Amino acid sequence: MPPKGEEKKEENLVGSLRMQYNELPEDKKDFAITTSSNALTTLLNxxxxxYQxxxxxxxxEFESKYEGTWHVVVGKAFGSFVxxxxxxxxxxxxxxxxFLIFKHG
Known part of the structure; x- marks a missing residue:
């Protein structure tokens, strides 16, 4: 088991959450944040x-768990109109x- 300091460093590797806009139900919101955090951690490691x-x-992950077509945009700088x-x-x-995640189609 790693020392406590190392555990905390891994936990904060992706940074703090800042919600900009959300219309997802709570379960999908939690799934979006967890899945995104895990995928970003994989990149950072x-x-x-x-980001693609x-x-x-x-x-x-979204299309495996939820039906339909999901679109995902990830990056430090992007504009959108969807x-x-x-x-x-x-x-x-x-x-x-x-992270911009939305369903259309």
Whole structure:
């Protein structure tokens, strides 16, 4: 078991959560944050190379668990103007990295 300080460092690797906009039900919101945090941690640990890889993981997880077509945008700087289904969009930051996840189609 690693010392307490190392556990805390791993826990905070992705940074703090800052919610920008959410229409997802609580269970999907929690899934979005957890899945995004895990995928971003994989990138920060060097197992992935690009934010596109993070997006691909999150999209796959959402489409495996929830029906329909989900779209995922991940990065430090992006703009968006999207059409989404009712109550199927979330936009948040983990540290400096933004996550936009929405269902359409």
């Amino acid at each position: 060097g197992e992935l190379n690009y 890889d993070v997006s691909k993981i999150i999209k796959h 059409t989404h289904q009712t109550r199927r969009i979330i936009y948040f930051f983990l540290g400096e990295v933004g």
